Amino acid sequence: MTTRAKAKADAQRTLALDILNHGALALVALLFLFPFFWMVSNAVRSNAEVLAIPVRILPNVYEWGNFAKAWSELPFGRFFLNSMIVSVSVTVITVVVSCLSGYAFARLKFPGRDQLLMAYLGTLMIPGIMLIIPLFLIVNNLGMVNTFQGVILPVAFGTFGSFLLRQFFLSIPLELEEAARIDGASRLRILVSIIVPLSMPAIGLLSLFTFIGQWNNFLWPLIVMTGSDNATLPVGLTYFQTQQGTAWNFIMAGAALSMIPGVILAIVLQKLIYNSIALNAGMGGR
Amino acid sequence: MHETAVANAVPAKRRKSRLDAGEGRTAFFFLLPSLIGVMLFLVFPIIASVVLSFTNWKLLGQPAFVGFANYTRLFTADPQFWPVLRNTLFFTAEYLVLNIIISLGLAVWISSLKMGQRWFRVIFFLPTFTPGIAVAIVWMLIFAPDGFFDFVMSSLSIHIPSMLTDQTLAMQAVIIVSLWAGVGYNTVLFNAALDMVPANYLEAARIDGASAWDRFWKIRLPLISPTLFFGTVMTAITSLQVFDQIYVMTRGGPGNATATLGYAIYQRGFQNFQMGYASAIAWVMFAMIMALTAFQFWLQRKWVHYDN
Amino acid sequence: MKLSLILAGAALVGSSVFAIQVQAQDAPVNLTWQMWGDEKDTALWESLAALVTEEYPNITVTPQISGWTDYWTRLPVLASSGQIADLVAMQSMRMPSFYSILEPLNPHFEGDSFDLAPFEPSIISGLSHDGTSYALPYDVGPWLVFYNRDKFAEAGVAEPAPDWTFDDFKAAAQKLTSGENYGYATQAFDFIAGPVSLGAEYFNDANQFDLTNASYVADVGKFADLVAVDKASPVFASGAGATTASGRFASGNAAMYIDGPWSLISTQGAVDFKVGVAPLPRGEGESRFITAGSGWGISATSANKEAAYKALQVLTGPKAAEILASAGRALPGRLAEQSFWYDVAAKDISGTRETLEYSFEHATPFRLNENWNEFENLLTQYMPLALNGDSTTEAVLADIQSQLP
Numbered sequence: 001m002t003t004r005a006k007a008k009a010d011a012q013r014t015l016a017l018d019i020l021n022h023g024a025l026a027l028v029a030l031l032f033l034f035p036f037f038w039m040v041s042n043a044v045r046s047n048a049e050v051l052a053i054p055v056r057i058l059p060n061v062y063e064w065g066n067f068a069k070a071w072s073e074l075p076f077g078r079f080f081l082n083s084m085i086v087s088v089s090v091t092v093i094t095v096v097v098s099c100l101s102g103y104a105f106a107r108l109k110f111p112g113r114d115q116l117l118m119a120y121l122g123t124l125m126i127p128g129i130m131l132i133i134p135l136f137l138i139v140n141n142l143g144m145v146n147t148f149q150g151v152i153l154p155v156a157f158g159t160f161g162s163f164l165l166r167q168f169f170l171s172i173p174l175e176l177e178e179a180a181r182i183d184g185a186s187r188l189r190i191l192v193s194i195i196v197p198l199s200m201p202a203i204g205l206l207s208l209f210t211f212i213g214q215w216n217n218f219l220w221p222l223i224v225m226t227g228s229d230n231a232t233l234p235v236g237l238t239y240f241q242t243q244q245g246t247a248w249n250f251i252m253a254g255a256a257l258s259m260i261p262g263v264i265l266a267i268v269l270q271k272l273i274y275n276s277i278a279l280n281a282g283m284g285g286r
Numbered sequence: 287m288h289e290t291a292v293a294n295a296v297p298a299k300r301r302k303s304r305l306d307a308g309e310g311r312t313a314f315f316f317l318l319p320s321l322i323g324v325m326l327f328l329v330f331p332i333i334a335s336v337v338l339s340f341t342n343w344k345l346l347g348q349p350a351f352v353g354f355a356n357y358t359r360l361f362t363a364d365p366q367f368w369p370v371l372r373n374t375l376f377f378t379a380e381y382l383v384l385n386i387i388i389s390l391g392l393a394v395w396i397s398s399l400k401m402g403q404r405w406f407r408v409i410f411f412l413p414t415f416t417p418g419i420a421v422a423i424v425w426m427l428i429f430a431p432d433g434f435f436d437f438v439m440s441s442l443s444i445h446i447p448s449m450l451t452d453q454t455l456a457m458q459a460v461i462i463v464s465l466w467a468g469v470g471y472n473t474v475l476f477n478a479a480l481d482m483v484p485a486n487y488l489e490a491a492r493i494d495g496a497s498a499w500d501r502f503w504k505i506r507l508p509l510i511s512p513t514l515f516f517g518t519v520m521t522a523i524t525s526l527q528v529f530d531q532i533y534v535m536t537r538g539g540p541g542n543a544t545a546t547l548g549y550a551i552y553q554r555g556f557q558n559f560q561m562g563y564a565s566a567i568a569w570v571m572f573a574m575i576m577a578l579t580a581f582q583f584w585l586q587r588k589w590v591h592y593d594n
Numbered sequence: 595m596k597l598s599l600i601l602a603g604a605a606l607v608g609s610s611v612f613a614i615q616v617q618a619q620d621a622p623v624n625l626t627w628q629m630w631g632d633e634k635d636t637a638l639w640e641s642l643a644a645l646v647t648e649e650y651p652n653i654t655v656t657p658q659i660s661g662w663t664d665y666w667t668r669l670p671v672l673a674s675s676g677q678i679a680d681l682v683a684m685q686s687m688r689m690p691s692f693y694s695i696l697e698p699l700n701p702h703f704e705g706d707s708f709d710l711a712p713f714e715p716s717i718i719s720g721l722s723h724d725g726t727s728y729a730l731p732y733d734v735g736p737w738l739v740f741y742n743r744d745k746f747a748e749a750g751v752a753e754p755a756p757d758w759t760f761d762d763f764k765a766a767a768q769k770l771t772s773g774e775n776y777g778y779a780t781q782a783f784d785f786i787a788g789p790v791s792l793g794a795e796y797f798n799d800a801n802q803f804d805l806t807n808a809s810y811v812a813d814v815g816k817f818a819d820l821v822a823v824d825k826a827s828p829v830f831a832s833g834a835g836a837t838t839a840s841g842r843f844a845s846g847n848a849a850m851y852i853d854g855p856w857s858l859i860s861t862q863g864a865v866d867f868k869v870g871v872a873p874l875p876r877g878e879g880e881s882r883f884i885t886a887g888s889g890w891g892i893s894a895t896s897a898n899k900e901a902a903y904k905a906l907q908v909l910t911g912p913k914a915a916e917i918l919a920s921a922g923r924a925l926p927g928r929l930a931e932q933s934f935w936y937d938v939a940a941k942d943i944s945g946t947r948e949t950l951e952y953s954f955e956h957a958t959p960f961r962l963n964e965n966w967n968e969f970e971n972l973l974t975q976y977m978p979l980a981l982n983g984d985s986t987t988e989a990v991l992a993d994i995q996s997q998l999p
Contacts, residue, residue, distance in 0.1 A: 022399060025399065028392075032409060035413075046864075047844070048844040055434050101321075104312075109313070110310040123329075129555075130565060138331065140675040145677045157322075157326075159328070218418065222667065223671050226672065227658055242661070245840045251420075255423065255424070258420065259416050259420070262415030271404075273407075277471075277474045277475050346674060346694055430838065448829070451981075453984050456832075537971070539975035540831075540978035541993075557968070
């Protein structure tokens with residue numbers, strides 16, 4: 001009796017502790033989500049109420065129409081499309097280029113390979129803001145100011161992807177491709193039909209971070225895209241800051257809208273994100 | 287016999303070098319797209335920026351070479367350089383330590399849950415998906431004088447100055463925002479690493495009577511230390527470049543309380559148009575990033591356990 | 595490598611200028627027009643562009659709009675690479691930094707004996723550098739005190755007279771402060787416009803910064819003490835030093851703040867109380883006020899300078915001024931058309947015409963140099979230290995001075 005009762009009491013205590021544990025973390029998570037709540041809460045009030053004192057947690061008057069207004073006052077649909085074009089193109093180029101170079105670093109012997117890889121790694125430490133002016137001069141000389149290729153190309157050749165994929169390719173057993181080589185398959189064919197399908201978590205990680213990085217990129221598209229119709233979302237948000245003052249409520253509404261693709265991606269792709277990062281965790285120390 | 291061996295060896299050797307040459311050629315074509323891009327959009331701008339740091343280019347007008355004048359001015363004449371350097375190091379140190387502690391804590395906490403792990407991961411990861419400018423603007427509204435934060439503090443009868451107007455607290459506000467935005471990635475990273483610790487190791491230790499505390503310090507932590515190291519290095523590199531939050535929330539102020547190297551580059555280069563001088567600051571920043579990374583690699587021998 | 599790149603770029607731009615300038619008079623010309631603003635204003639700018647085509651059927655003007663802050667990030671980058679539009683918007687306070695990218699207009703004026711008399715003189719000089727005009731204005735305005743008439747009535751404070759003194763201003767601010775409500779909300783620019791109207795100068799005779807001169811320190815101190823000592827205004831945060839006062843005013847938290855006529859219509863639209871405007875308070879001596887404004891110039895590297903000059907005259911002409919004034923977008927730089935602004939856009943705001951006419955009568959030149967923006971940024975960054983008591987006005991100004999050339 002005593003042992004069973006003790007086991008039961010233990011189980012009950014564990015259950016109680018479990019609930020407490022979940023509840024406490026849920027509380028932390030809620031606190032963590034507060035800025036998002038504040039974003040939406042400020043998006044649906046009048047601009048005067050944003051800075052009202054004393055602070056109102058919830059708006060006095062709900063102005064749900066602000067989302068529609070923020071959307072229609074600027075060509076937000078167009079900005080969405082622009083952001084999409086830029087982010088998707090950069091991602092595709094980055095992945096293709098990194099697969100090719102990553103494979104060369106991982107599997108092909110050529111003089112100076114290790115030195116070149118070190119040089120690639122070294123560029124990761126260059127502060128990006130410094131390259132903006134020289135990059136702009138290059139884009140200008142290529143006649144690409146205010147064009148999509150002008151925004152896309154200079155950011156599509158980062159060296160991180162080459163390094164990341166090289167690390168992953170190294171972990172794929174060599175035997176898998178040796179059979180294909182004996183059959184006379186070309187390196188390109190091996191890369192496309194054997195290595196790439198096996199590397200989906202790593203390619204997923206690279207795609208995801210490239211996409212999000214470009215979706216959130218601000219300074220570079222701001223400088224290259226001179227026409228107002230060509231602005232991307234983060235640049236478009238700043239149109240609400242005028243000489244006459246700032247439409248905080250519209251900025252918040254626009255920011256909330258611009259988060260939607262990211263949130264959807266985060267939820268839909270959570271499995272991929274976790275797997276990819278897990279992979280990163282596994283490779284991290286090597 | 288001897289002759290045949292030689293005869294055989296020659297073509298083999300030739301075949302091998304032809305194969306090498308073939309591989310070299312393949313490597314060349316595989317690397318070509320990347321190399322063209324890197325040369326044009328990375329190496330060339332980097333060289334340009336080195337050259338710029340030896341000129342007095344003011345963005346409008348013609349540049350002239352000034353030798354090491356920018357660097358001399360930086361280290362000897364600019365009254366702002368040392369405070370800026372101090373702020374940058376202060377930010378990096380505090381942010382790095384807190385980021386690692388909090389994200390490791392959250393990762394351990396999440397991995398202790400029986401259910402809903404993935405939802406907690408999504409929540410802490412959300413800021414990563416939010417445009418940096420939007421994040422900084424929301425937080426600026428929260429910390430604005432008489433804004434939400436001050437409202438909460440006065441409701442709790444805690445009397446502290448408004449964060450963004452106070453010399454010591456402003457940097458703390460920047461760190462809080464940076465943590466909120468940056469902790470998610472490391473949380474998921476460490477959480478994933480913890481999940482990869484073989485369950486039977488922990489079970490064996492439990493049977494041996496090791497407390498939860500011991501299991502964490504003696505088994506899980508050493509086993510995830512390579513990942514921990516990776517996260518620390520990457521976080522350190524980005525934190526030395528901190529800019530977005532400062533640009534939106536404090537503009538380096540009040541006074542020079544939150545002026546960091548990243549902001550100084552923007553301010554000198556894009557606000558005051560001293561591109562040459564800004565380039566010199568950027569190269570000092572590069573040197574710091576190199577030094578810190580090298581230091582971490584040196585330090586890793588003391589605490590990172592590779593399981594070979 | 596870098597230098598040669600720039601030189602090559604410049605040479606390329608230069609040669610294309612000569613190549614294209616040799617063209618028939620009436621060949622179709624497409625001009626680009628770089629402007630700041632939000633999308634709301636787009637229709638307005640397009641109607642102005644249409645005026646140009648109406649007058650000169652062979653000329654079309656395409657506006658390129660960016661947000662206010664980012665306009666100034668983007669402009670120098672575009673200018674340094676010769677990618678600048680034919681017509682360029684310019685604010686008077688930024689002229690010393692940017693005049694070199696604009697075409698001097700005086701030769702053009704002489705060419706067709708253009709008459710500057712219909713314009714407010716203070717803004718013509720504001721858009722000049724060393725006596726040469728680089729832009730024609732579309733708007734102008736002095737800094738003014740915006741006040742909440744309802745709050746003044748409630749607190750029993752008399753509404754300000756045009757020649758009110760700093761002591762009147764201070765008394766009003768103190769009386770209007772109670773509980774969580776402030777009499778005044780200060781922002782960074784107040785420490786420029788305010789001391790000048792009290793009679794101080796931040797420059798020496800050589801047009802270089804002299805922030806530590808006794809009268810400037812004393813007058814900045816007067817405004818700072820309203821915050822630090824009297825607590826009649828909140829401290830602004832350095833990150834938003836130029837934007838939060840209007841929010842405090844609009845929400846009814848502060849009864850007065852300082853802004854320009856360019857904000858009057860949007861402020862009026864955002865509040866549910868009666869707004870009044872008054873000149874800035876004066877010191878011991880005569881009233882004196884600085885004015886600022888914006889206009890458009892022709893890019894020095896434009897390939898179509900003649901057409902751009904024609905377009906510029908239409909864009910800053912009487913008809914365009916009437917459109918902008920009636921819409922409330924701008925108090926025109928053209929004196930005759932200012933009445934459209936007074937009668938249409940500002941008709942509900944008491945004292946506007948008297949206040950502005952008084953201010954223009956007592957206008958003083960707004961002294962600027964090429965480090966002006968640095969100065970303004972440093973004020974925004976450092977002034978909060980004097981306002982929250984961490985430092986003194988004198989120390990803050992000395993610190994700023996040490997960072998200016």
